[in-house]
Amino acid sequence: MSSFYTSLNGLRNAETDLGVIAHNIANAETNGFKKSNAHFADLVANGSLSNPRLATGIGATVSAVTQNFALGGIEQTGRSLDLAIDGDGFFAVRNAETGETFFTRNGNFRIDDAGTLTDATGARLQLTPTDPSGAVTAPGTVIDGQVPVVNAAGAELANLTIERNGVVLAAYADGSIEAVGRVAIANFVASDGLRSIGSSRWEATGLSGAPTFTTPTVGRAGQIMSGALERSNVDLAEEMVALITAQRNFQANAKAIDTATQISQTIINLRS
Structure with missing residues (x-):
């Protein structure tokens, strides 16, 4: 099922986001450190001859991990x-x-x-x-x-x-x-x-x-x-909020995979 692979891709993206946030938090006391941010872009299964009203999304990808060079304390x-x-x-x-x-x-x-x-x-x-x-x-x-x-x-x-x-x-x-x-x-x-x-x-x-x-x-x-x-330009309060958001994103994708697996199992049982 496409939803399974879409959510699996979402898990990988959430893991990347968590990794970037963890790196920021780990360097909150590193002199001269500049924090990074992960950016994502959606993926769509669509062609030039396809009906735009039937375009199907197939997940997201990491578009960039950028550094923020704002002045630290x-x-x-x-x-x-x-x-x-x-x-x-x-x-x-x-x-x-x-x-x-x-x-x-x-x-x-x-x-x-x-x-x-x-x-x-x-x-x-x-x-x-x-x-x-x-x-x-x-x-x-x-x-x-x-x-x-x-x-x-x-x-x-x-x-x-x-x-x-x-x-x-x-x-x-x-x-x-x-x-x-x-x-x-x-x-x-x-x-x-x-x-x-x-x-x-x-x-x-x-x-x-x-x-x-x-x-x-x-x-x-x-x-x-x-x-x-x-000092580092990492704002720990901001990173903790981002950490919670990334964690919920990871959990939501994991739940979607679990749901897709249950549906697939139901279909297999009907056929048997």
């Missing part, structure tokens, strides 16, 4: 290398071994003993080159974030601060302060075309288009908030 941490973007765009980080560049909203960065700015996985934060005063020297290009641990006068690095416009300022023991670059912000024509690769990171695809690099406060790039991190 901003949490103050007080740590100078914790960064949040108050606006659009992504931080860019480069894997030093493979040369691949990834994009993230999780601004939990650190500096290693060589003065390299990295994320938790060791990928290098990308900066736009500047002169010592902080003026951009090569717009649209990016380099690995590298802070000299000793300046030209031989003084050791004492402190590192990041301004709202993304300028990274290195302060040294002799009192001198030098700009080493500006945090690069990557923007995309269609950010929902980015491919999620885990760890709150994405990579560019043909659907998203190539990244356009700019600096904070320029164009639609937001400003940098130092000493803060962007």
